[in-house]
Amino acid sequence: MDVIDKPIIENVSRRSFLKGLGLASGSFVLATTLPFGHIAMADTAKHNALNVFITIHANNHIDIICHRSEMGQGVRTSIPQIIADELEADWSLVNVVQGMANNAYGSQNTDGSSSIRKAFLQLRQIGASARYMLRQAAANFWQVSIDECLALNHQVSHQITGKSLSYGQLAELASMMAPPSLDTLRLKDKSEFNYIGKKLASIDLPDIINGTTTFGQDIQIPNMLIASISRCPVIGGKVKSFDASLTRKIKGVKQVVEIGLTPGAVNFHPLAGVAVLATNTFSAIKGREQLEISWDYGKNLAHQSAEYLAKRQSLVQQPGKICRDEGDIGNAFKQHVKQVNAVYTVPYLAHAPMEPPAATAMFHSDGRCELWACTQSPQRARDTVAKALGLDKDQVLVNVTLLGGAFGRKAKADYLVEAAILAKAAGQPVKVVWSREDDIQNDYYHAISAQYYQGALDDNNQVQAWLSRTSFPPIASTFKKKAQSQGKFELAGGFADIPFDVRNIRCEHIDAPAFVRIGWLRSVANIHHGFAQSSFVDELAVAAGLDAKDFWFKLLGDNKNVALNRGGFKNGNYGASAKDHPINTDRYKEVIELACQHAGWGKEVPEGEGLGLAVHRSFLSYVAVISHVKVLNNHLQVKKMYCVADAGQIVNLDRVEAQMEGAMIFGMSIALMNNISIKDGQVEQSNFHDYPMTRMAQAPEIEVTIIESDGLPGGVGEPGVPPVMASITNAVYAATGRRIRDLPLNKQFSV
Amino acid sequence: MLTIDINDQQHQVDVEADTPLLWVLRDVLHMTGTKFGCGKGLCGACTVHLNGKPVRSCSLPISAITTAKITTIEGVENNLSNASTAIAVKQAWITENVPQCGYCQSGQIMSAIALIGNNKSPNDEEINIAMSGNLCRCGTYKRIKSAIKTASNDVGEK
Structure with a gap:
């Protein structure tokens, strides 16, 4: 993978x-x-x-x-x-x-x-x-x-x-x-x-401000047709029959091509559907609207995300498969009666890059297929197209345009395969243009999830037992039909890799079948695990009657490198060795300490306002975020966010700061608004009116600090996201006393 | 055949009357600086000026604009009525190194030029109102706001 x-x-x-x-x-x-x-x-x-x-x-x-x-x-x-x-x-x-x-x-x-x-x-x-x-x-x-x-x-x-x-x-x-x-x-x-x-x-700055860049959507090739594809709204479904007679009457429509269902795992195969090919995008879209398609939806028609999530919430409160086990958790829970437990949920999420996916393909006279696309993974796209079309890899050429956002979506090559199939069928170059509706409704979604956490405190408010369980459809399901068990890399994403100084730790995971295409979204499993983990630490701190910062320090224990592989869990550590990238508690504390200094942690804030702290290590980098929120008449406003990141040696300081600024907004969208729900196997949202993103008027002040470090470079694009969500919900708790464990927050507040 | 005025040039285009301006710009005139983001006027990536006012070209049928002057990102610096504002805004975008992926930025810049053209020194609230129709998934809002303030100072000094 x-x-x-x-x-x-x-x-x-x-x-x-x-x-x-x-x-x-x-x-x-x-x-x-x-x-x-x-x-x-x-x-x-x-x-x-x-x-x-x-x-x-x-x-x-x-x-x-x-x-x-x-x-x-x-x-x-x-x-x-x-x-x-x-x-x-x-x-x-x-x-x-x-x-x-x-x-x-x-x-x-x-x-x-x-x-x-x-x-x-x-x-x-x-x-x-x-x-x-x-x-x-x-x-x-x-x-x-x-x-x-x-x-x-x-x-x-x-x-x-x-x-x-x-x-x-x-x-x-x-x-x-x-x-x-x-x-x-x-x-x-x-x-x-x-x-x-x-x-x-x-x-690329000069070209961007002059509008002279070339993104995947911008490719123009002589004699090119533009395709708009009506895809089956239920994964695994296919076209039963269709009538394109009205479509063909639309001026500019040249061809209508059915795309069949590829059996097996969803992989990067195109979804089954009907493509309308026209001389311009608007004709293709209009032609597509005139299609009459009868679908064979298949078995996934039964999928309801609300029921599915309720089942996850229930299952995580029962034992699962153990992936890390240290000490004797059962005995510790017997001994220490001061306990806290909580269930957290995050819905399906869509990538929604500003540029919807697009790819252009043409065949050369010698049989080679050349593509231009906004792809994160050109080699894999080449190999996928070659396999789908029965070509050798060296007969497929992939040119990479600029990507108008991607966040993991454009690592999947399905839209390049669509372009290649259609160019072959049409006998001329084809650009496949995904609409926003296509993007929201046919994505590879971030997994819907539930997490259960249970902790026990001793008389000194030291955590003596930590039990966590997670359940979400794994990314493996995209590549292997019926795969239900979470991968090690997913469990190492902010779940079983916890660095805490706790004697009795158990981490368990519960199988979860997939009914939609599951993909990786900016920071992957760290999204839900980061939210749950930093929320739960905050809940423990409240139970202990301790300040959250002091509690984090207590939980992290002495300054040290924590062993990667503990309690039987083999931590892949994002592909890095323990020598190059140990889990270091000192670095956690340093980002927390600085964030607290910058935010004036502990200061008095007006009634209805509050600060929330969260910290997370992912992709080998350490990020602390403190959010300052205000809740008035049930309206939630994020006023300011303080972000401190230690990503080791930095290459371009300005771009690293920009990535953290962007991660704050990205995480804020997840915390406040992002929610993909599925009814009868079909996504209910379709565009930015019902899948909203943070807008200028909601955007908080942001203060980013990058720690100067001699350490080897860590990741930058993703690690800013995981702490954001809990920093906001913890701040909401500080402001209102209301603990929000189910995202997004707009189910509870106007935002 | 319809005649439209884009960046002070007359173009004859052979399209259906209901075709949105966005697709005429992108597919017919090959002016791809104006971006497709949502097709429903929700994201602002396709923002152009219609007689100097910001509009969403994805939701504007070509038949409605045959007597209007359209300005796009490609021509905004050459448009006499707002050239100095456009130059100041673009310079501020460079100073603040605003864009990340860049896809929404043509629309952001067109909205910002229209804002400053209309209000030489917008405050935070006015910036929020004028710019909230332009989504940026990369989250460059902080820098957009700074750049608008920088540009409005520059314009104000002249």
Whole structure:
């Protein structure tokens, strides 16, 4: 599965680069003639390439590949920023080229907050390796030792004679040098960084403000048809029969194509439906509205989310499968009668990126299929399309556009498969345009869930027993039909990975069947686990009569690295080793301490207002959030949010701050409003009127602090989200005495 | 065949009278700076100016605008009536490094230009009212608000 870790940069050697070239050579002759805005895709016929990521032109300009997908996290700036730093390149001469699907880049799967944390070292090596080759080229040219050649600010100088050559002058010669072996490569010391850690402006900013960017929805290809697809509203259903006679009367409609049901797990298969292909989007939409389709809904018609959630709430109050067990929980609960228990729920959630999914496909005369799409995972999209169409992987070319938000949705390749199938059927290029209704009603939803927590306090208000249970349909169900058991990576997402200093701990999980497509949404299982965990700590603090901050410190115990694998639970730790990324209680405390300082924790607030604290470690980063809310006449206002994050070494400080700012708003939407409900197997919401998002007038003041750290980079895109929801509900409790355990809050308050 | 005025240029377009302006811009004129977000006037990603006022182009049939002047993100800096505001707003967007994914930003910028064009120094409440029709799923509201204040200061000084 994509959420599970994969090896990253496979090599930086020229030999492999040349091999990589063979994969897709010549693919770009056509693409470069098409009228595509400003995104340059990787040109496979590059001259003066030093490795797969770096090409230096004679005029000193440098092309650096961004192999990951830009969806707002700033990766098209931060990846080149790392490479350019180690390369000693002049940033103003750097041009960012978007990498196509190509295994030579290593994993391109842009999720799991992984782009920097997993590839930081390799990206530095790629830059440093090219810097070495430039120095070697100069040394050869001057017939001197490489040790006398210094690369600095886009040129190499000979330290004895003072002669210098620019990178552009050296480029051709450097491209013929052998790359150095990695073990002899010297990387920069932190004090030598020019760009890493700095606030560089986003590379795409000028195009964004001028409206000249190219997103997946923006692709235009000559002779292209646009498809709007009516998909079966119940998962597993199919078309029984349909009548398109009225559709065909709509001006601009060219073809109507049925898409069949793919048997087995939902995977990234297209949903069954009927596609209307027209010369423009409006005709396609109008034509689709005129379709008369009779559906065979299938078994999932019986799914009702309200009943399903009620059942989860009941099941988590009974024993489940144990995934972590320390001490003797039964005995501890017998001994310590001061106990707290609570059940928390979070509904299904939709991704709802501002850009609904879109993909364009065309077939070349030699049978190859080329696609352009806002995809988080071009390699997997390529492989999925190849399999669906019976093509070899190297017959499928995937170009990555900008992504207008993604949050996990665009890691799923179903819409690329739709485009490829329709382009084949139509015999001409096809762009599939998802509407907002399609997006809300046919998503891969964040799992609906219930959690049960039970804790026991001793006379000193020390937690002596901690029991937690969780139940939600697992992501595995998307890939394996009837899979019901939560995956280890889901249980390690803020549930069985708790760091608390408690002698008796048991974590249990309860199977849950899936009746809709389940996907991963920004921070995945940490969404519901983070909400439940920080809520429950707050409830325990109240029961103990202690301040929440003091209680968190007590629960975390001494400053230490907590063992990853405890009580029989193997914590995957987001793919990182305990040595590189231990669970460190000191780092938890530091973010809590700073957040409390900034928020004036403990200060008097006016009647009807309150502060709430939550803290969570996910994707190897530690984030504390304090929300300040006001409740007046049952209207809930989030006035201010204080966020402190420790994400290890930072690459682009401004973009990290932006990610945290965005995570506050994203989490606030979940806490206050987001709710997908399902009746008779069908999603009841359809657009932003009934699946609302935080708007400007609701948006609180936000104060973000990023801790300066020498630690290895942690994740950034996701870790801001998990603490947000409980920080708000805990603040609501502080303000009103009302404990809200079921999201979203707009069921209880006007927001 | 209908004639429409986009960014001070006359365009003849052969579309059905009920076609929303959004799809004429994107599919016929290939001006894709104006974005499709919801199709129901709920998100503001498709905001353009109609005689200087912000409107949602996804919900505006082409037949209703044949006598109007339409300004889009691509042409807003060249529109004499609000060029200086547009330049100030875009500059403020750069100063604050506002966008994340960028998809909603054309619409945000068009709403912000219309706001400042109408009110040289909007307060928080006025910004909230003018901008709450524009959703940003990435959550850039804090920076949008800062940028609007920066831009309004710039415009006010001139």
